[in-house]
Amino acid sequence: MRSKISVIGAGFVGSTLVQRLAERDYADVVMFDIVPNMPQGKALDILEAGPVIGYDSLVTGTNDYADTANSDIVVITSGFPRKPGMTRDDLLKKNQEIVSQVTEQVVKNSPNCIIIVVTNPLDAMAQIALHTSGFPRERVIGMAGVLDTARFRTFIAQEVGASVRDVQAYVLGGHGDTMVPLARMCTVAGVPISQLISAQRIEEIVQRTRDGGAEIVKLLGTGSAYFAPSASVLQMVDSILLDKKMIMPCAVYLQGEYGINNLYVGVPAQLGARGVEKVIEVTLSAEEQALLNKSASAVQELVKVMGL
Numbered sequence: 422m423r424s425k426i427s428v429i430g431a432g433f434v435g436s437t438l439v440q441r442l443a444e445r446d447y448a449d450v451v452m453f454d455i456v457p458n459m460p461q462g463k464a465l466d467i468l469e470a471g472p473v474i475g476y477d478s479l480v481t482g483t484n485d486y487a488d489t490a491n492s493d494i495v496v497i498t499s500g501f502p503r504k505p506g507m508t509r510d511d512l513l514k515k516n517q518e519i520v521s522q523v524t525e526q527v528v529k530n531s532p533n534c535i536i537i538v539v540t541n542p543l544d545a546m547a548q549i550a551l552h553t554s555g556f557p558r559e560r561v562i563g564m565a566g567v568l569d570t571a572r573f574r575t576f577i578a579q580e581v582g583a584s585v586r587d588v589q590a591y592v593l594g595g596h597g598d599t600m601v602p603l604a605r606m607c608t609v610a611g612v613p614i615s616q617l618i619s620a621q622r623i624e625e626i627v628q629r630t631r632d633g634g635a636e637i638v639k640l641l642g643t644g645s646a647y648f649a650p651s652a653s654v655l656q657m658v659d660s661i662l663l664d665k666k667m668i669m670p671c672a673v674y675l676q677g678e679y680g681i682n683n684l685y686v687g688v689p690a691q692l693g694a695r696g697v698e699k700v701i702e703v704t705l706s707a708e709e710q711a712l713l714n715k716s717a718s719a720v721q722e723l724v725k726v727m728g729l
């Protein structure tokens with residue numbers, strides 16, 4: 422039997438993700454939204470590209486959670502994106518309500534699924550999804566680190582004139598202004614970037630990475646990024662659905678790792694058929710740990726506001 426993936430929210434991130442998933446041709450895909458007819462229209466349009474691109478994925482759109490039943494993976498993208506001048510944290514109250522309502526329905530219909538949360542503010546929304554679902558932490562994962570790392574890798578590759586494929590990097594911490602790009606561990610074909618780029622330029626690239634989401638929001642003027650975000654979710658789905666056991670930065674509910682307890686924070690994790698199969702603990706310098714702690718405190722503040 423084919424795998425089943427449901428995507429909640431058929432907006433920019435949701436619909437772009439559904440297109441990418443359909444093109445993978447490894448699962449049937451259901452796209453849910455509360456707006457009448459809209460997910461049905463987008464799903465039909467993506468389905469009709471199948472003969473041209475060459476995929477057989479069955480893509481359906483719906484306003485009825487029953488159609489998402491027994492999904493293997495559910496991706497939650499429903500909720501408001503920010504506008505210029507806003508931080509992701511400004512979305513907290515509105516999106517908390519949406520993500521908790523959505524999670525209830527998801528769990529009722531797909532009690533064994535793995536949930537990937539995308540809605541912002543990401544780490545807090547993953548926390549509310551875990552709380553509402555009652556799932557083990559292995560099955561509720563937040564997407565942010567792959568995206569932040571992709572931005573970091575893009576800027577490094579541009580700087581040194583290398584292929585993005587040769588750039589390895591990690592961005593840890595919460596998906597906010599305090600995220601922690603780990604410049605010390607960033608390499609180009611195995612060569613540390615400190616040997617290739619001046620310290621001042623590295624600091625500028627680190628800051629551009631932290632501001633990467635806001636840079637796109639400012640340019641778009643009406644919403645936020647979706648091409649790179651949907652590609653980043655796709656990498657997580659690939660590793661889970663195909664049990665590839667890839668290691669990538671994800672928001673995971675930490676229980677003592679990195680000295681952080683009962684909180685979603687971005688860390689390297691191994692993703693496989695069971696979801697988060699391992700949290701990788703990298704030895705951090707005192708300065709990196711302090712930055713991670715600061716980032717975790719920012720997430721903790723939001724969790725407190727949500728009353729969790």
Ligand SMILES: NC(=O)c1ccc[n+]([C@@H]2O[C@H](COP(=O)([O-])OP(=O)(O)OC[C@H]3O[C@@H](n4cnc5c(N)ncnc54)[C@H](O)[C@@H]3O)[C@@H](O)[C@H]2O)c1
Nearest residue numbers: 430431432433434455499500501502539540541564565650
């Ligand atoms: N984690 C990340 O790295 C990352 C990256 C990009 C975007 N995001 C976040 O993803 C979210 C979606 O972004 P977007 O650009 O797709 O926004 P969008 O406005 O294009 O789409 C959001 C969709 O959610 C739907 N929706 C609202 N309430 C719903 C509900 N109760 N049930 C089902 N659907 C509902 C809306 O009808 C809309 O179609 C935002 O919160 C954004 O900040 C996160």
Ligand SMILES: O=C(O)C[C@H](O)C(=O)O
Nearest residue numbers: 503509541634635645646
């Ligand atoms: O910046 C945003 O609000 C959307 C997303 O979190 C991003 O980083 O692109």
